[in-house]
Amino acid sequence: xxxxxxxxxxxxxxxxxxxxxxxxxxxxxxxxxxxxxxxxxxxxxxxxxxxxxxxxxxxxxxxxxxxxxxxxxxxxxxxxxxxxxxxxxxxxxxxxxxxxxxxxxxxxxxxxxxxxxxxxxxxxxxxxxxxxxxxxxxxxxxxxxxxxxxxxxxxxxxxxxxxxxxxxxxxxxxxxxxxxxxxxxxxxxxxxxxxxxxxxxxxxxxxxxxxxxxxxxxxxxxxxxxxxxxxxxxxxxxxxxxxxxxxxxxxxxxxxxxxxxxxxxxxxxxxxxxxxxxxxxxxxxxxxxxxxxxxxxxxxxxxxxxxxxxxxxxxxxxxxxxxxxxxxxxxxxxxxxxxxxxxxxxxxxxxxxxxxxxxxxxxxxxxxxxxxxxxxxxxxxxxxxxxxxxxxxxxxxxxxxxxxxxxxxxxxxxxxxxxxxxxxxxxxxxxxxxxxxxxxxxxxxxxxxxxxxxxxxxxxxxxxxxxxxxxxxxxxxxxxxxxxxxxxxxxxxxxxxxxxxxxxxxxxxxxxxxxxxxxxxxxxxxxxxxxxxxxxxxxxxxxxxxxxxxxxxxxxxxxxxxxxxxxxxxxxxxxxxxxxxxxxxxxxxxxxxxxxxxxxxxxxxxxxxxxxxxxxxxxxxxxx
Numbered sequence: 001x002x003x004x005x006x007x008x009x010x011x012x013x014x015x016x017x018x019x020x021x022x023x024x025x026x027x028x029x030x031x032x033x034x035x036x037x038x039x040x041x042x043x044x045x046x047x048x049x050x051x052x053x054x055x056x057x058x059x060x061x062x063x064x065x066x067x068x069x070x071x072x073x074x075x076x077x078x079x080x081x082x083x084x085x086x087x088x089x090x091x092x093x094x095x096x097x098x099x100x101x102x103x104x105x106x107x108x109x110x111x112x113x114x115x116x117x118x119x120x121x122x123x124x125x126x127x128x129x130x131x132x133x134x135x136x137x138x139x140x141x142x143x144x145x146x147x148x149x150x151x152x153x154x155x156x157x158x159x160x161x162x163x164x165x166x167x168x169x170x171x172x173x174x175x176x177x178x179x180x181x182x183x184x185x186x187x188x189x190x191x192x193x194x195x196x197x198x199x200x201x202x203x204x205x206x207x208x209x210x211x212x213x214x215x216x217x218x219x220x221x222x223x224x225x226x227x228x229x230x231x232x233x234x235x236x237x238x239x240x241x242x243x244x245x246x247x248x249x250x251x252x253x254x255x256x257x258x259x260x261x262x263x264x265x266x267x268x269x270x271x272x273x274x275x276x277x278x279x280x281x282x283x284x285x286x287x288x289x290x291x292x293x294x295x296x297x298x299x300x301x302x303x304x305x306x307x308x309x310x311x312x313x314x315x316x317x318x319x320x321x322x323x324x325x326x327x328x329x330x331x332x333x334x335x336x337x338x339x340x341x342x343x344x345x346x347x348x349x350x351x352x353x354x355x356x357x358x359x360x361x362x363x364x365x366x367x368x369x370x371x372x373x374x375x376x377x378x379x380x381x382x383x384x385x386x387x388x389x390x391x392x393x394x395x396x397x398x399x400x401x402x403x404x405x406x407x408x409x410x411x412x413x414x415x416x417x418x419x420x421x422x423x424x425x426x427x428x429x430x431x432x433x434x435x436x437x438x439x440x441x442x443x444x445x446x447x448x449x450x451x452x453x454x455x456x457x458x459x460x461x462x463x464x465x466x467x468x469x470x471x472x473x474x475x476x477x478x479x480x481x482x483x484x485x486x487x488x489x490x491x492x493x494x495x496x497x498x499x500x501x502x503x504x505x506x507x508x509x510x511x512x513x514x515x516x517x518x519x520x521x522x523x524x525x526x527x528x529x530x531x532x533x534x535x536x537x538x539x540x541x542x543x544x545x546x547x548x549x550x551x552x553x554x555x556x557x558x559x560x561x562x563x564x565x566x567x568x569x570x571x572x573x574x575x576x577x578x579x580x581x582x583x584x585x586x587x588x589x590x591x592x593x594x595x596x597x598x599x600x601x602x603x604x605x606x607x608x609x610x611x612x613x614x615x616x617x618x619x620x621x622x623x624x
Contacts, residue, residue: 040186040421046464047418047435049445050427052101053080053365054193054415055209055252055291055357060106060171061195062153064361065114066133066146067377071363073104073178079364081188087373089381093364096498097443101417101427103193104175104363105209108223109153111194112171113162124164139379150319153224154199163225176217183215185423192217196233196249198224204258205318206230206251208284209357210237213246213428229267231276234283248432252288252359255296256318259328262350264337272341277349286431289331289438289615290356290413292366292375293318297581297615298332306508306521308583312410312440312610321405335618336510336517339575342622343512353434353475353617354579356413365414367441369610370550372411372590380406383594388603407606411590412440416614418447418473434475434617437580442499444614446492448474448580450621452481453488455564463490463562474579474617480624486570489619491524492562493582499612500584501557503527504538507565511576521581525561543585545609550588550596557585572624580616587612 056076059065068088079085082098116122117130124130129148136145152162176192183190191211198206208230210221222236230249237247254261266272289296294314303309317324327333331354338350358365359375366372374380383389387407390400401407416437417430430436437446447464451471457463467490472479478487495502505525511518523531526538541556561582570576586609588596595602602608 043421045420046468047420047430048422050100050417050419050422051443052099052189052415052417052427053358053360054103054105054191054211054250054355055195055288055359056102056104056363056365057106057195057359057361058104058363059115060112060175061361062107062110062114062149063146064106064377066136066149067142067361067379069362069377073106073175074181076104076363077102077178077182077190081182085364087362087364087381088377091373093362093373096368098188100422101189101191103191103209103211104178105193105195106171106175107197108172108194108221109197109225110149110162111168112174113164113167114149116164116167124162124167127162129162139385142379146319153197160225172221180215183424186421189422189424189427191424191427194221196222196224196230198228198230198233199318200228200258200260202258203317203320203322204260204324205253205256206260207253207318208233208249208251209288210247210249211428211431213424215424216245218243218245231267231279234279237283238279246428247283248286248428249284250286250288250355251284252291252357253293253296253314253318254287254329254331254334255294255314256316256324257329258317258322259325262328262330262334262337264328264341272347272349274347277347280349281351285352285434286355286436287331287352288357289354290410290440291359292409292412293359294408294410295412295440296329296331298330299326301326302330302333303519306519308521308581308611308613311613312412314405314408314410316405316408332508332510332519335577336519339510339512339577340515340517343575344515351620353436354438354615355415355431355436356438356440357415358413366411367414369411369441369588369590369612370593372593374406374409383598386591386594388591388594389598389600401603407591407603410440414439414441414443416443416445435473436475437614437616439614440610440612442496442584442612442614444496444499444502444582444584444612445494446580446582446614446616447490448492448616448619449490450478450487450578450619453490453564457488457490457564458562463492472619474619476619478619478621481572484572484624486566487621489524489565489567489578490562491565491580492560493580493614494560495558495584500552500587501527501554501559502561503541503543503557503583503585503611505561505563506581506583507578508581509567509576509578511571511574513571513574522565524565525563527558527561528556541585545586545588547588547592547602547608548596550593552585552587554585572621574621575623576621577618578621579618582614584612586610
């Protein structure tokens with residue numbers, strides 16, 4: 001199924017008087033004095049950090065509307081720009097500080113259709129599913145309606161009696177119009193986008209958000225009703241690029257893909273070749289590493305020597321309680337597999353950068369652990385529905401918490417870019433070149449460079465300008481060295497003033513040696529002092545959290561951490577990948593905040609604290 005935007009139409013209105021003659025023109029009025037627009041911030045060649053959300057759903061999405069969400073794309077942009085909007089349960093949602101950019105990415109499949117079901121004058125309002133929707137009042141009834149729509153979405157197209165192309169077309173027009181209304185070059189960027197919502201036969205997540213660079217988008221977009229094969233989405237994107245629409249796609253929730261997101265073969269099971277790798281990277285230069293439905297960096301089963309791998313793990317497939325296989329589902333393993341393919345076959349389909357985003361379905365991302373409203377409207381609006389506060393009476397099996405998976409969800413995440421200015425072109429170009437980073441919610445800034453860089457950078461007032469001059473930023477390839485000497489890696493993280501201070505700054509390395517992939521984590525800067533050269537670890541800084549108040553200690557901490565690091569095992573003949581991870585001091589997880597406010601103990605099978613973090617896009621080293 002394709003969805004269409006209306007082309008521009010010029011409408012001339014002729015006002016007639018009672019005798020059928022044209023009304024006289026209004027009297028001439030003096031032109032108002034021109035209002036001078038505020039000056040735009042100057043462009044910065046060394047680039048600014050901008051924070052945004054590229055994964056936002058409103059009531060136009062079939063699932064969000066089913067969950068009681070009535071917010072519009074305009075509401076989503078108003079929230080991003082700092083205004084308060086209403087949650088379906090009636091309370092206000094508002095950011096501490098506005099975002100810099102956002103894309104409303106409603107599901108293109110059945111866009112606006114469920115909303116149309118509530119209008120008794122429409123044909124679709126007579127559909128049996130519409131009757132079920134209007135009767136759904138409880139969270140369980142809403143979930144049943146959601147799964148009924150999903151069954152149609154995943155079913156054969158010839159049996160689809162739900163779709164009305166005219167309704168879907170109007171939803172796409174509304175999406176484009178809202179982005180145009182709220183785009184304010186230099187101050188706020190509203191990117192045009194949508195979600196391609198494909199899944200495997202057994203609920204394996206293969207979703208992508210599709211983002212356009214310019215001020216317009218194709219009248220017709222590709223959805224999973226056209227094909228659930230992402231390779232055909234890429235082919236369509238190539239066609240749009242040739243037609244003048246620059247576009248990219250961002251996979252999300254690889255953690256819930258059951259191993260399908262980062263497979264070692266094509267969808268048809270054929271070996272990947274150079275054309276496949278080039279097409280994938282041309283169309284998918286980024287991956288969403290964190291969001292409400294968990295983190296997709298790595299997992300202890302894949303990274304047993306990484307002490308911080310067990311972070312906000314969602315172990316299930318999306319919208320189910322089925323387990324998701326780790327292999328093929330996580331970013332770091334994909335980086336390592338890409339290195340092996342490059343070393344053995346000369347191709348690498350997994351040279352992507354990283355961002356975070358929310359995947360909110362209430363038009364407002366829940367980025368703050370202490371002010372968390374989850375994701376799916378009336379279905380998870382309270383701590384009890386989220387499974388954090390005991391039920392009024394136990395379930396039939398004796399469990400005291402609501403069944404489901406909401407307890408695994410996260411107050412995450414944000415996309416960060418380094419761009420010259422806050423415009424559609426500059427933000428998109430930063431995404432394209434992968435000069436990006438993702439955070440689990442706080443606005444931690446991360447920079448990462450590599451090249452002919454020395455410790456002199458640490459005292460250089462123009463360190464970033466120097467780093468651009470003598471190295472490359474995140475998202476790029478390491479320039480070859482004539483003598484094969486180890487490069488300098490310049491890592492720099494700055495805390496979010498509204499969040500906890502920083503504890504440590506790390507560089508994660510993956511490499512290929514003897515035909516096998518390896519990984520290691522190096523602390524490179526510590527709030528607690530120097531890194532132990534034997535263990536490559538910071539000393540314990542003694543940070544703690546009082547679970548009775550959620551107050552956290554900040555005795556030994558940092559507002560920023562920076563280092564120039566030289567890989568002690570650098571080998572210019574090896575394929576390698578490096579990326580930065582910055583960690584805050586521990587703070588209360590949102591589930592602990594829920595329990596604290598309800599006056600009940602935290603749920604014992606969940607972590608009580610977390611270490612918020614940011615991840616940079618990688619820098620790749622290729623044999624010289």
